[in-house]
Amino acid sequence: MTSEAAKPIRVALLGCGTVGAQIVRLLTEQAHELAARVGAPVELAGIAVRRPNKHRDVPAELLTTDAAALVTAPDVDVVVEVIGGIEPTRTWLLDALRSGKSVVTANKALLAEHAGELFSAADAAGVDLYFEAAVAGAIPLLRPLRESLAGDRITRVMGIVNGTTNFILSAMDETGAGYAETLEEAARLGYAEADPTADVDGYDAASKAAILASLAFHTRVTAGDVYREGISAVTPSDVAAARVLGRTIKLLAICERVGGDGGESVAVRVHPAMIPRNHPLAGVGGAFNAVFVEAEAAGQLMFYGQGAGGAPTASAVLGDLVAVARNLVVGGRGPRESAYADLAVRPIAQASTRYHISLDVADRAGVLAAVAAVFAQHEVSIAAVRQEGRAADASLVVVTHSAPDAALRSTVDKIAGLPFVHEVVSVMRVEGEDS
Amino acid sequence: MTSEAAKPIRVALLGCGTVGAQIVRLLTEQAHELAARVGAPVELAGIAVRRPNKHRDVPAELLTTDAAALVTAPDVDVVVEVIGGIEPTRTWLLDALRSGKSVVTANKALLAEHAGELFSAADAAGVDLYFEAAVAGAIPLLRPLRESLAGDRITRVMGIVNGTTNFILSAMDETGAGYAETLEEAARLGYAEADPTADVDGYDAASKAAILASLAFHTRVTAGDVYREGISAVTPSDVAAARVLGRTIKLLAICERVGGDGGESVAVRVHPAMIPRNHPLAGVGGAFNAVFVEAEAAGQLMFYGQGAGGAPTASAVLGDLVAVARNLVVGGRGPRESAYADLAVRPIAQASTRYHISLDVADRAGVLAAVAAVFAQHEVSIAAVRQEGRAADASLVVVTHSAPDAALRSTVDKIAGLPFVHEVVSVMRVEGEDS
Known part of the structure; x- marks a missing residue:
């Protein structure tokens, strides 16, 4: 294939945990296919990790502890970030963008706080910023919102975007057990982190809701704009009451475009809610995610798939990486931030x-x-x-x-x-x- | 908004039926929003129709019967085609591409036969060819296959992609009635065309299956490669037999990557099949479409929404139009044909x-x-x-x-x-x- 003779696209990977290891694996195993799809080989330039001796399954010569140097290295074209957290990740990605590297990230917390700043840096440098993996794992959701529905008016996005809480609520519904003991069981089975706060208190879902609302409504929405209630107050009485009514309880992220006296605005909220048992979201179990999108012309759409996990998240990251690499080969850029609508965010009240x-x-x-x-x-x-x-x-x-x-x-x-x-x-x- | 001072993107529309009229409406009603999203105004340069006096609701000065002249007019940047059929549409779109116009089309029959030729013309001219509306109406499906999953290996695509047959099979399941009388009823209600052959004999679904398989497996698959059985032979006995087994009958389009002695190949088929009543596709009723996609890293994904209709199809067309227009404003191009894998198509036997x-x-x-x-x-x-x-x-x-x-x-x-x-x-x- 002649394309493999083209100048390689060099990738710096930040982080090599569950997702990063899958990215390394797929880049290696699918090297030939990725090259054919991109029009040039896609190569790892380096992998920044905290403790290199913990990563014996990746080539030692790629490992470095100096992320700051890696993201601005002259032979790097794209930075892929799967570390998470705000700092120092934010600084590294801003440095990367300012150095002319395109960025692919799965970091929902960072995007929900600092998307504007990151987009501005990408714009100033004329490079791409993609983040499909930040919401709903492997489910193609951000690209449809940003691109497929770019000719439509989205009115509502509602979905299950956190696997841990969905696992716990599903289990409470099945067993009738209380929240605390179900959380313990979830942790034992690996469905909840040692510190489950980000999941059970709705912070994770709120970050994702902020990202979804920003894209859907062409408005900057940050995590702080999102009304947030977690699931720790959900009781067996709530679960039983829902059951009596033919309903079940799910933690929902809801982004709405709303009319009103002061013109249009958006409302973004994360809270547990009763939904009918025959609603498509009611059947979404365990670690799966599902999101409904309503648009004026398209009507109702649903997207369903695995919301987390190493391989599914890596799939989303690599899809973005191929897009960014294609843009580098062909010239041109993906969609930029679209925040022109600048709608007010309405409080939950x-x-x-x-x-x-x-x-x-x-x-x-x-x-x-x-x-x-x-x-x-x-x-x-x-x-x-x-x-x-x-x-x-x-x-x-x-x-x-x-x-x-x-x-x-x-x-x-x-x-x-x-x-x-x-x-x-x-x-x-x-x-x-x-x- | 400064973007509206930018040079307008001029659009030639071929056809002004159910879908075309919705495109004209949305381009007018959402002019300001589209301009903001594209970075330049999007204007209609002309609308080619057969009988201009039938279209009193669109500006008369835009109407023309000379499609051939419109698609090569110097002030046209993008040609949007919603006429359908093979000729003369094929000739017009090839002329448009060769004249350096990007093309957005909803024409599944044409793409299922002549995608290779159209892509070659687009490549030679360095322009875009988008066709999200050709399969599953408003559901973002082709963009996820072409882009979101470009870093993954798709193994299977299976779905309900034809609303008419889905309506008929759903009705037969509910009433126990025979095929012929249910088809009559569907025609009376507007769910079946006067000549329903393309739908009930599976030609429409086969075209869509060919397009899906081509994108999923990076291989040219044409409608002729697709094994095709329609629904006219489905009997009340079949429906009753399915019911006894807890199953229901759906017309499925199935695209599979299969291993074997001679290496990998693909199998693409359209036929009625029994599926369990608790399968997510079993609940897809009426004119809705739903498609499952399985990929090695992403796992199982599902996409659901309206598969036809003026507004939903127009939504998909306009999403493509925004993408093409953005590329014209920013420079660069969308993904090209990816047929490098060139897998053999395995017969149904x-x-x-x-x-x-x-x-x-x-x-x-x-x-x-x-x-x-x-x-x-x-x-x-x-x-x-x-x-x-x-x-x-x-x-x-x-x-x-x-x-x-x-x-x-x-x-x-x-x-x-x-x-x-x-x-x-x-x-x-x-x-x-x-x-």
Whole structure:
């Protein structure tokens, strides 16, 4: 193949853990195919790691501890980053971009905080910045948002983008067990990190939501703009209440374009929500991710696949690497940051949501009327109500229509203080069906 | 926005039917947004139609009947084709490419026959050829195959890519009605064309399968290479037999990379098949499309969305148009044809499939032994068998393990000729589960 005589594309790899090792493997095993697809050989110029003696399965002469030197080395064309974290990674990638290297990264935390700065550096140097692997692992999702749907108006992105929380919630649904013991089990099976905070408190999903919202709505959205609730407060009572209603609980990342008096804005939120058991997202189990995208012309689309893991993530990274390398061979660049719309990010209080509320109340006359009055005072419309007498008290379940989240919260606070309400058993947002 | 001061990208539109009218609408309504995303305004230079007086809703000064002149006009940068058919469309698009215009087309039939020729012309002129809308309407599928998975090895693509046949099979499954009357009903409801041949005989799906296989396996596959069976021979007995087994019948397009003595090859086929009712493709109803992609590193991915219709198809066309226009503004080109692998296409007889066979047999000793012997003679392994006595005869259902399709056919032919076999009630391939 004549293309292999072309000048090689030289790649600096930052990090050689689970994902990095798979990248090294695939670059080696598929060298011939990648060269044919790119139009030039793709070669590793070096691999920056912290402890070289831990990586006996990669060629020792490629290993270095000096990432800063590697990313600006004159014979490097592309920097691939799979270390994660903000610093020193941010500095290395900015240095790489400023030195004229294109960058492929899987670093969701960094992009969710500093995408603007990274894009500016890429633009100034005229190089590419790709990051498909940062959201939903192997699932082609960012490229469809950035490119396939570039002629459409995306209205909503909703999905399961964190495998750890999905594993835990699926297990709680199956076993009826509590959060703490299910998390322990997940850690034992390798589905949760030793420090699971980033996953279970929703930070990981919020970073991904920020990236998705930025691309979908042509607006800079950072992780700090994302309303975030994790899953640690989800109780067996919530799970049981969902089951009674034919629903199940999932941690959802939701990015919406919303109208309003002050013009269009976006709302981005991560929280557990009840969805109908027959909703396609309800069947997404374990470490799989799935994302719904709604656009004005395209209608509803769904993307499904493995959201994490060494090989799937490496697949996404290599897809980006081929794109960047092709651009280097042919000339030209991939899409740049598109933030022209610059929409305001609306706080959760103004977002329109639906609530499921399950109460233990005294079983006597007037209770339902009093509860209904509180909803009416807050202008929250009730979609469904079910009251069941038990020994001394009664179970009262209310599902609302869409209303501002702030109004729903105030409603719940007020109801919790009513004298005949013994306990607020479960409060959970509801998604995945018409309101 | 400064970008709108940039030189406009001028678009010639060929065809102004259901899809074309939506393209005109979106180009007008989203002019400002498209300009911001592209970095230059995107303008219609002209619209070629057969009968201009039929198109009163588009500006009259844009209409022309002279497509040949429009596609080579000096002030045209991109030609968007939504006419369909082979000629004269092929000639117009080749002329456009040779005149240095990039081309965006939704024409599956043309691409499934002449992709090589079109790509060669695009390469010679250094322009782009994009065709996302040709397969699965609005679903971003070709871009993921061409780009996102360019660093991976795709092993299998399997999906529902034709809405008309999916509507008919879904309806037959629900009502138990026969093919002919269900087709009539589909035509009455607008789900089938007056001449439904291209859909019901699998030609449309075969064109799409050829395009998918070409991209997935880096090999030129044309529609003629695709084994094709339509749905007209699917009977209520087949549908009922599937139901008894917890399966349903779908028309599937299947593209596989297969190993073998003579090295790797590809097998591409379109035929009805029984899939388990709990398979994700089983729930895809009506005009929706869904496609599974399996790759070595990425694992299993699924893409789901609207497979046809004016607005969804226009969304895919405009995504391509934005990509092409960006390339014109920034310089550079999208991915070219990648056919380096040049794998052989294996005939259906050598493809490995599984059969479900339902027989009416005489209810007497030795029948099962004799039938089993025929399977053994052809080296076809039986996965499951069920025999039920009825009045004078018995029902015998056999599901096989994977075997060469030719061996399975010979087995069925031989069994059909056995004296105690009263009727072959149903023969159907089985997909969607491990063999």
